[in-house]
Amino acid sequence: MTAIRLPLTHARALRSRARHAHHLPRAFGAALCTAALLTIAPLAFADTHPTGVTAKTLVKSTAAWDQTGYTAYPAGTPEPTLVRITLAPNTPLDWHTHPMPAIGYVTSGQLTVERADNGAQRAFTAGQTITELVDVAHRGWAGDTGAELLVFYAGAAQQPLSVKSPDPRELALDERVKQTRD
Structure with missing residues (x-):
């Protein structure tokens, strides 16, 4: 059987990839999550809606009609x-x-x-x-x-x-x- 000899620099690169291959799934997952968050985050916080949809906040308040402040929601389910x-x-x-x-x-x-x-x-x-x-x-x-x-x-x-x-x-x-x- 004949051995194939690769140039030294190419062989080192292959060995380096093999040694770090177990990190690829983690790195790929992190990159994928980051990309997803960068894509979705603006949609979650944007005031824009799909065509044909409008939304208007009717009320958002920390106080009652006479300015009596709210303190907390009730405990429980x-x-x-x-x-x-x-x-x-x-x-x-x-x-x-x-x-x-x-x-x-x-x-x-x-x-x-x-x-x-x-x-x-x-x-x-x-x-x-x-x-x-x-x-x-x-x-x-x-x-x-x-x-x-x-x-x-x-x-x-x-x-x-x-x-x-x-x-x-x-x-x-x-x-x-x-x-x-x-």
């Missing part, structure tokens, strides 16, 4: 909930609180909201968003044409979406409450 609420003309809602952040979108009509503790009010009409108060008693009432809204609650499993609160006028007349204030 997340259970996001979307509710359609329809109010007949001039219908009031009871005083209540929400134990989690919630966002409403008025689809039709008008809704006025009011805080129980300081009487602050604000009216919302079709196309507007309402960042709801958390753990603050409030109520709302529909205008002359009624109101319909979609409300997204960022709650946890087994958590109520709202909790009824006493009417502040009744609390003002309640002797037990007066005594705790004195």
Whole structure:
């Protein structure tokens, strides 16, 4: 059998490749991941969308409609909930609180909201968003044409979406409450 002799520099190059061949899959994988991230990352953070698709952020907030700041999401298994609420003309809602952040979108009509503790009010009409108060008693009432809204609650499993609160006028007349204030 005849041995084939390669020039010394070519033989060294082949041996060097053989010694480092086990690094190729790792290096190739890293290069592939880097290339994928460089390709995908701009898409993930871009405000552009495919042709025929538009997106508009309707609300993004760290505070409720009256600028009361949000503190945290509830603990537990997340259970996001979307509710359609329809109010007949001039219908009031009871005083209540929400134990989690919630966002409403008025689809039709008008809704006025009011805080129980300081009487602050604000009216919302079709196309507007309402960042709801958390753990603050409030109520709302529909205008002359009624109101319909979609409300997204960022709650946890087994958590109520709202909790009824006493009417502040009744609390003002309640002797037990007066005594705790004195």
